[in-house]
Amino acid sequence: MSWSRGLLAAFAVCALLPAGLAGCASDASHGQRDTASSPPAGRLLDDVDEDGHRYREVADTGDAPEIDVEVQPDPHDGWDLRLTLRNFSFSPAGTPARAVAGQGLARLLVDGHAVAGLRAADYHLAARLVPRGTHHVTARLYADDGTVWAVSGEPVQSTADITASQAEATPTATP
Numbered sequence: 779m780s781w782s783r784g785l786l787a788a789f790a791v792c793a794l795l796p797a798g799l800a801g802c803a804s805d806a807s808h809g810q811r812d813t814a815s816s817p818p819a820g821r822l823l824d825d826v827d828e829d830g831h832r833y834r835e836v837a838d839t840g841d842a843p844e845i846d847v848e849v850q851p852d853p854h855d856g857w858d859l860r861l862t863l864r865n866f867s868f869s870p871a872g873t874p875a876r877a878v879a880g881q882g883l884a885r886l887l888v889d890g891h892a893v894a895g896l897r898a899a900d901y902h903l904a905a906r907l908v909p910r911g912t913h914h915v916t917a918r919l920y921a922d923d924g925t926v927w928a929v930s931g932e933p934v935q936s937t938a939d940i941t942a943s944q945a946e947a948t949p950t951a952t953p
Contacts, residue, residue: 819879819921820928827918827926828890833933834877834925841865842929843880847917847936849903856905857940859886861896861917866934868897869922877921887916908942915940 820834827833836842843866850858861884869881884896886903893907896917903915918935919927927934 819877820925822925823928823931825928825931827933829892831920832925833928833931834921835928835931836879838929841880843919843927843934845884845917845919845934845936847915847938849915849938849940851940852902857903857908857915859901859903859915859917861899861901861936863899866919866927868899871897873922875923877923877925882919882921882927884917884919887914887918889913890916905942908940910942912939912941914938 820836823833823835825833844864845866846862848860848862850860852858866880866882868883869878873881885892886894886896886901888903888907893903894901908915914937916935916937918933921927
């Protein structure tokens with residue numbers, strides 16, 4: 779008799795557990811959209827950036843992300859950068875690695891070499907990263923899954939040219 783009660787209890791658990799889990803999931807979300815099951819934003823392209831990150835195409839419908847970069851020399855050392863974003867917001871550090879439309883981070887490149895990942899609009903570029911000469915400073919938008927946001931097959935980015943000059947050594951007088 780005890781094994782039949784156990785079998786009945788096991789059957790009840792197996793039958794009710796999936797319904798209970800579904801109910802818990804909907805209660806936990808409190809009306810929020812289930813982002814884990816939502817389709818990824820944009821369409822993956824075969825094109826990649828210099829580090830092998832695939833492009834993620836979004837339609838140019840007026841709400842595609844945009845970025846502008848402005849670079850000013852810092853009076854003490856290096857360069858101060860200011861990013862202006864449209865239809866894009868930085869996601870916080872630790873965000874799950876998936877593409878969400880209009881969110882992610884910016885990567886800063888100097889002459890095509892990544893120097894920083896940015897999750898804020900202001901950044902100080904140290905002088906040691908920009909040797910003497912003219913250089914291209916690019917801010918490019920990425921989704922949190924590491925893909926490059928792209929419009930019309932081109933990465934969403936902005937580039938500014940800067941020219942760094944080092945102080946010339948002054949000759950010292952010898953007595």
